[in-house]
Amino acid sequence: MIRVGVDVGGTFTDLVLEEVEAGGRQRVFTHKVSSTIADQSIAVVRGVVELCAIAGVQPTQIDALFHGTTVATNIVIERNGAEVGMITTRGFRDILHMGRHKRPHNFSLQFDVPWQSSPLIKRRNRIVVDERILPPTGRVETALALDQVEAAAELFAERGLDAVVVGFLYSFLNPDHEMKAAEIVRRVLPDAFVCASCEVVNTIREYERFSTAAMNAYIGPKVARYLDNLKRRLAEAGVNAYVRIMQSNGGVTTVEQASRNPVGLLLSGPAGGVIGARWTGEACDQREIITIDIGGTSADISVIRNGELTIKNPRDTEVAYMPVLVPMIDIDAIGAGGGSIAYVDSGGAFRVGPKSAGAEPGPACYGKGGTLPTVTDAQVVLGRLDPEHFLGGGLHIDAALSEAAIKTHLADPMGLSVKDAALGVLKIINNTMALAIASNSVARGIDPRNYSLMAFGGAGPLHGVALGQIIAAKNVIAPLHPGITAAMGLLVTEPRYEFTRSSLTILQAGSEGDFAVANAAFDHLQAEAAAQLAADGFAHEGQRFERIAECRYVGQGFELRVAVPEGPFTAATAQEMARRFFVVHRTEYGHAFEDQAVQMVTLRVIGSSRSETLRLPVLEKGGRRNSSEAALYARPTTFDDGETIQTPRFDRMKLRAQDTVAGPAVIVQQNSTTIVPPGFVATVMKLGDLVIARTDGEA
Incomplete structure (x- = not known):
């Protein structure tokens, strides 16, 4: 059995290969290549082929390939997605424009409102049709005007749109109209990317549901093309293994499913790192961990509590200020990495990042044409990176170029020595990262003194101890292979799907009928999850299911995730759910009102399956101090x-x-x-x- 994990970053693509022979003998090989930003699949395939040569195996021998990618995220950040059309309920054309009538920063008159200035779907491409479904039962008040749907689809065809979203007002109660409209659009536009909002996220709140579906369509065509290119290039290189893609929720999915619902890949890249960090923490007997993945372009921060990943609450799941109601590991990304550019701004202030030199041209020391000083250049000037050991000597670095860049752009303009300017670069970037760590820990009631700081990514262990000192962490962990921890995380994850349905019930006052509805919904969602796992080739015996309810106080705007006890949903279950909600609310906000009614809003079933996991050999015992052999x-x-x-x-x-x-x-x-x-x-x-x-x- 040979398995390969590939994680693509903004600067480097990281790879790990695990080979388990018939007798149980296991070998692990790692590799790193420069990312190819125009088409990530080029670096992925080149890295796989080179890694196979290092391991002494043939690409045809690979059984499984797991891939974390930033393709979906980059499309959103760069705003270069598809031209999308939308068919929606008459009277609700401007839901995507109005949003929640909130500004990202209430007291800023100049701050951009991105869903208005850079909408995922232009207003001219949002077409209304007659239809109406009413709550609470989902009965049809106004039948769907099929001729209007067809006319809208033909208009989109004339305009040459790449993708179409169908989003109707109460489709989470009755999806019939959306599915009929989507069927018509697919007939008229057979080559377009088409999705109905109920297929993407079947929950209450039309703005968030429409926005999520719009995001799915916006990134859909390019993500699908990327995945097609990846499979084609792999096949051309002789890799015929099954391919799995990392999702934002920390599980993997098939290429086909990722192509249908690419919105689930928006945190695909950094998710693997958090999974790998949890696995490393288990090996070190550490369950309380703050993770920071420092690469060439960004630093990704997350918290592992009691050995469990932190999943974002629905109110926080957004990308580029756009709400995206898909489950995501709670990861905060900032523009701070080895490639972050240091400069003196127009006001004379010393700044570092968030702009990065990336893979091309890269830091000045790479000698690829970059002339601006970066964090990596500061490390080189201070003697912390040795040319003969940088990427195992596979990438040449020139200390003279680093010194020239820092002297020209930082030291001379500010009247500093080159050494002091380099130290300044590190002090600024470390404090920037420490502030981001604090906002993800201290600001949420987490005391870093009780946590290990795990610093990984290629640049992580260079900054780990300094960051640990600033935040007063218990200790600092540098994983065995820091630069490829995210790739290794891909080999310890499992398939994971989440299916949702809205079902509003006040827990303390629920009736037997309400509980019967909840039981029926959970059964239906579990059947959906089981069917998806079976379609992916996972046997029924290994399937596992977890039930979650998103709850709130009556009148609150957003919910918190609460685990549902096993067994039928009864009055006793409802009371236990309310108690658990109070515990979660107190953990999240520091208080809870236990005399208030709690409302269950969205039901969620998480389906997963046991899978192979990466196994590393236990090292021979040494016990030496500053070993002369090493x-x-x-x-x-x-x-x-x-x-x-x-x-x-x-x-x-x-x-x-x-x-x-x-x-x-x-x-x-x-x-x-x-x-x-x-x-x-x-x-x-x-x-x-x-x-x-x-x-x-x-x-």
């Missing part, structure tokens, strides 16, 4: 306090379990470099992960 050489290295010290380098691949490396030290490997400052010690765990803490026991 020692390489020593070079001058400048630390955050400005002191330059002759600092030894250690080969991480030669360290054993329970070895310790006392700072000052630099631990090098193919896909990352770990900094251990003076006063800190790194301890090697059983699988090779590093736990770094102060010598006095404090991070």
Whole structure:
């Protein structure tokens, strides 16, 4: 069995290959190549072929390939999606324009309102038709005008639109009109990307439902083309394995399902990193973790509580200020990475990011034409990155180019030495990241002193200890392969689908009829999830189902996710649900009103299936301190306090379990470099992960 994980970032594409032979012998190989922004599949396939050569296997031998991609996210950020048409209920043409009558920043007169200035669907392409379904039963008040739907579809055909959304007012109660309209559009426009809102997210709230469906159609054609290109290029390279795509909810899906509902891929890229971080935490016996994935372009932050991923509440699931009602791991991305450009702004302020040098031209030290100083250039100037060990020597870096870039654009304009300017770059970027970590932890009632900070991504271990000090984390963890933790996370995930249905019930006052409706809805949703898993080839025996209800106080605007007890939904279940809601509300907001009525709004069934997971060999026990076998050489290295010290380098691949490396030290490997400052010690765990803490026991 050979499985490959591929994660695409803005600068590098990371790969891991696991081979398990018949006798149980297992080998793991890693690789990293520059991303190809115009078409990510080019770098993906090139990396797979090169990785196979490194592992000594043929591409035809690969059994499964798991892929995390930023294609969907990039389309939204760059606003280069499809021209979309919409067919909607008469009188509700401008729902997407009005939204919730809220501005992203209430007190800013200049702030852009993106759903109005850059709408996913232009007003001229939103066509209304006669139809009306009424609550609470979903009865038909006005029949769907089929001729008007056909005329709208023909108009879209004349305009050459790439995608069409059908969104009617109460389709979550009765999807019949939407499905009939979608069928007509598919007949008239057989080559267009067509979706009905009930197929994308079948829940209450027309603005959020329409916006999610619009996003699905906006990114749909390009994502589908990308996935088609990926499968074609893989086949041409001899890779005939089944392919699975990482979703925003932390599960994987098929290429076909991802092509139909690409809106589920909007956090595909960073999700794999959080999954890999949880798996690494388990190996280090750490269940309370703050994760930060620092790549070349961005830093992605998340929190793992008691070994569980944090899933965003529905009110927070948005991309580029557009509401997207699909389940997402709670990840906050900021523009801070190794490629972040440092500059002096027009007011004379010293700034770093969010603009990045990316993969092309990259930092100045890459010698690919980049002349602006970046965070990576600052690390090079301070002696923290050695040319012969950068990507295992696979990418040449020139320290003279880094020094020239910092001197020209930072040091000379501000009257600083090159060293002080480089230290300034790191201080600014570290504090930017620390503030983002605080907003995702302290601001939510999480005390970082009780959490490990896991810093990964190619640049993560370079910043990990500095960030740990700023936020006062318990300790810092550098995974075995920091640069490819997201790719490794792809090999420890499982298929995961979520199906929803709105069903409004006041828990403390529900009737037997209300509970019967809830039971019927849960049964229907579980059958949908089971059918999808079966269609993907997962046997019934391995399928698992979790029930979630999104609840709120009566009159509240948005809900919180609450786990539903097993068994039939009864009056006792409803009371337990209310109690659980109070606990979740208190955890989220610090208080709960236990004398108030709780309303269940949306029912959700999560279907998953057991799958193979990555297994790493346990290291041979060492117990050595600053092992001479792993020692390489020593070079001058400048630390955050400005002191330059002759600092030894250690080969991480030669360290054993329970070895310790006392700072000052630099631990090098193919896909990352770990900094251990003076006063800190790194301890090697059983699988090779590093736990770094102060010598006095404090991070």
